[in-house]
Amino acid sequence: MNTIITIFLFLIPIFLLLTRRKRSSGRLPPGSLGLPIVGQSLELLWAMQANTAEQWLQKRIRKYGPISKINLFGKPSVFIYGQAANKFVFTSDSSTIVNQQVKSISSILGDRCLLELIGKDHKRVRDALVSFLKPESLKEYVGKMDEEVKKHLEMHWHGKQQVKVLPLMKTLTFDIICSLLFGLGRGTRRDKLFIDFQHMIDGMWSVPVNLPFTRYNRSLQASARAQKLLKGLIGEKRVDLQKGASPRQDLITCLLSIRNEKNEQVISEKEIIHNVKLIMVAGHDTSSVLLTFLVRLLANDPAIYAAVLQEQEEIAKNKPNGELLTWEDLAKMKYTWRVAMETLRLFPPVFGGFRKAVKDIEYGGYLIPKDWQIFWVTGMTQMDNSIFPEPSKFDPTRFENPESIPPYCFIPFGGGPRICPGYEFARIETLVSIHYLVTRFTWKLLSDNFFSRDPTPVPTKGLPVQISPRKLL
Structure with missing residues (x-):
């Protein structure tokens, strides 16, 4: 009898576990996980290349509803979208979901960058970055940004009859990052880093199969070379700091100088390297895409171009003898920034993002299992007719009163505690660049307007x- 009771007591938890699993699996979102590892990754990447990714996702929505399971880049995932999804992603704390990128991104950028850190580690590193990137600190760098933009135009635009905008905008934003954030001057090292950086980006959204012929493998190798170069640069900055260099001369020196009450370095060398690579990607790719599509849209809309030019010429008239732009000048560029925001709405540089569930989550009547990936797409709310009437129309007046836009419907720089710390840097970079482009050049397009995503619009x-x-005035 005792044996029967013992067996019965032993079987109870097993029975409860099995019934719980059965009940949970029945509450999973509809959809298919597809083939192991690959899943729907290639389908999504092909759709992005063809600039039909939104249509591909809309087809899933019509078939499965607003929540569905999917397998992306080697991990089972749940796809969500809409205002509620954006709010869920940006307001949930680390006890519910955490930042965890797909393996390809985390392997290339590193596991100690902001995209991967959570809790106290995230706050510690973010606070360190913000100490350099906050508006009060960036005011003194407007003049340096001005000089970099004028130098770029002199080298790559003046005297030319035709240029390709995207490659040049990538060069400009990379040079600005290297000079202002990393203190890395022009020369062989910067050129090598630029080449490795381009290869590094190529495989960030890829199936993580590490074979010699794959983009993922080439990106990993490029990332390793970039990391070695950055490690050497950090060593030089550390020596300069010991010799009395200003802690504010660039971002790397600033991070090295931050110490706690025990005089210990707050940010590790590994964290500096991984976050420098993240900033290279975030500050280079997104800003170059924004500037490229601004040039494209201004060419297609003479009225908008004329209004931007008028605003910028008014500022230029008050800058005799080639004086540098100031923080106060940027504050006057209100219409130009509204044009930039509308460009971001129509052509978001960031297609979507990933999070990880740290426990079973109830969302929208379904279960998101622990350790599953959450895939969300920002741009689908930005083209929602119920939020932005006539969403395909280019209309900067939408941003005359930002408070009229419902929360979590337009989030080009993220939201909540994870809003992009480089937001103000991107604003300065964009406004200074557009100021000199429209006051020094006119242009017209020479090809069709088609673009693909790789994963940014190209x-x-x-x-x-x-x-x-x-x-010149």
């Missing part, structure tokens, strides 16, 4: 334009 021919110089 004009298929690099957006070639015919340019003509304008007379």
Whole structure:
């Protein structure tokens, strides 16, 4: 009898576990996980290349509803979208979901960057980055940004009849990052880093199969070379700091200088390297895409171009003898920034993102199992007719009163505690660049307007334009 009771007591938890699993699996979102590892990754990547990713996702929504399971980049995932999804992603704390990128991104950028850190570690590293990137600190760098933009135009635009905008915008944003954030001057090292950086980006959204012929493998190798170069640069900055260099001369030096009450370095060398690589990607790719599509949209809309030019010429008139732009000048560029925001709405550089469930989560009537990936897409709310009437129309007046836009419907820089710390840096970079482009050049497009996603929007021919110089005021 005792044996029967013992067996019965032993079987109870097993029975409860099995019934719980059966009940949970029945509450999973509809959909298919597809083939192991690959899943629907290639389908999504092909759709992005063809610029039909939103249509591909809409087809899933019509078939499965607003929540569905999917397998992306080697992990079972749940796809969610909409205002509620955006709010869920940006307001949930680390006890519910955490930042965890797909393996390809985390392997290339590193596991100690902001995209991977949670809790106290995330706050510690973020606070360190914000100490350099906050508006009060960046005011003194407007002049340096001005000089970098004018130098770029002198080297790559003046005297030319035709240019390809996207490659040049990538060069410009990379040079600005290297000079202002990393203190890395022009030369062989910067050129090598630029090449490795391009290869590094190529495999960030890829199936994580590490074989010699894959983009993922090439990106890993490029990331390792970039990391070695950055390690050497950090060593040089550490020596400069010991010799009395200003802690504010660049971001790397600033991070090295931050110490606690025990005089210990707050940010480790590994964290500096991984976050420098993250900033290279975030500050380079997104800003170059924004500037490229601004040039494209201004070419297609003479009225918008004329209004931007008028605003910028008013500022230029008050800058005799080639004086540098100031923080106060940027504050006057209100219309230009509204044009930039509308460009971000129509052509978001970031397609979507990933999180990880740290426990079983009830969402929208379904279960998101622990350790599953959460895939969300920002741009689908930005093209929602119920939120933005006539969403395909380019209309900067939408941003005259930002408070009229429902929360979590337009989030080009993220939201909540994970809002992009480089937001203000991107704003300065964009406004200074557009100021000199429109006051010094006119242009017209030389090719069709088609673009693909890789994963950022990329004009298929690099957006070639015919340019003509304008007379300086």
